[in-house]
Amino acid sequence: MALKDWAVRAPKTKLERMEAYFGGFGFEPHRHDTYAVGRTLAGVHSFRYRDDMKHSLPGGTIVIHPDELHDGEAGSAEGFHYRILYIEPALLQQALGGTTLPFVPDGVSRDPRLFAATQTLMQGMDCQIDPLEEDDAIYDLAQALAAVSGVRKRRRTLDYVAAERARHYIHCALDSIITLEELERASGRDRWSLSRDFRVLYGTSPYRYLTMRRLDQVRSQLLSGQSLIDAALNTGFADQSHMARHFKKTYGISPARWLQMLRRS
Structure with missing residues (x-):
């Protein structure tokens, strides 16, 4: 059929x-x-x-x-x-x-x-x-x-001070939804130039940097006894599956298995 x-x-x-x-x-x-x-x-x-x-x-x-x-x-x-x-x-x-x-x-x-x-x-x-x-x-x-x-890129000057302002803002708002517009206001740098500068200066994109810092907190909270769902919600992820998807993408293993392996050792 x-x-x-x-x-x-x-x-x-x-x-x-x-x-x-x-x-x-x-x-x-x-x-x-x-x-x-x-x-x-x-x-x-x-x-x-x-x-x-x-x-x-x-x-x-x-x-x-x-x-x-x-x-x-x-x-x-x-x-x-x-x-x-x-x-x-x-x-x-x-x-x-x-x-x-x-x-x-x-x-x-x-x-x-x-x-x-x-x-x-x-x-x-x-x-x-x-x-x-x-x-x-x-x-x-x-x-x-x-x-x-084959479009040629224009050469532009990096703004380290603005990128540092954006990075600091990320650390102060890990449990919130952050937009590039907010980083633009916080840094004083237009959003797309800031996005490019961030990659050059810190080796990763603003969102990737934010996700990694959230996952750092997830691991700490799991080790302190928090449940998977609470650790996800406490660190700014939409839900447990959202957190688990990024965890596995980053570390190659699910958060539950990671925690289980650490407990066994």
Whole structure:
């Protein structure tokens, strides 16, 4: 029995994210005034783009430039399952600092840099993405698009004092939701320049730095006898599963197993 077409959208933030399945015909030729960046999860996603037929398979990244005509259909009998996000060019420009818009002419890229940069934004629609995590992902996507398309970066001066203000603010608000806008106000540095400076000066992004400091507290609280759920909520994570996902991503092991191993030793 053939599957029915379906689609689900994530709650709207700075980006619009969608996941869908089409068993055959997908959609008529149309244009967006945004970038459409997607990933085929299963099957073959075929579409006409710039007078040619493109075929997206799992492992690649779809990049459709604003105002480019395209359609969509299944390229195989099993249909196609995909996730896609829509991002305004102005948002990419803010992250890039005012350069030529990145352009990926083929519509599909197998470049691993682009695939890696979209990992956070290509999570399931029910996966919560923190505001600062989303800003980090937007920055990474902008840089990857620029690298893949050959856009040259402008040289800019680092502001260490502003980055230190932002880092101090993070330490004072570990149990709160922090946005890049807040770090901008706290540091006196525009958000995207601050995001770039932070990576250069501290070797990681603002969100990654925040997450690591929260996980430091989680480990301390677990060792002092706090439950997994209490440790998660006390340190600014949305819930236990949110904390556990980041814990395993960081340390390669679940928090419960980590604690169990320490107790055994």
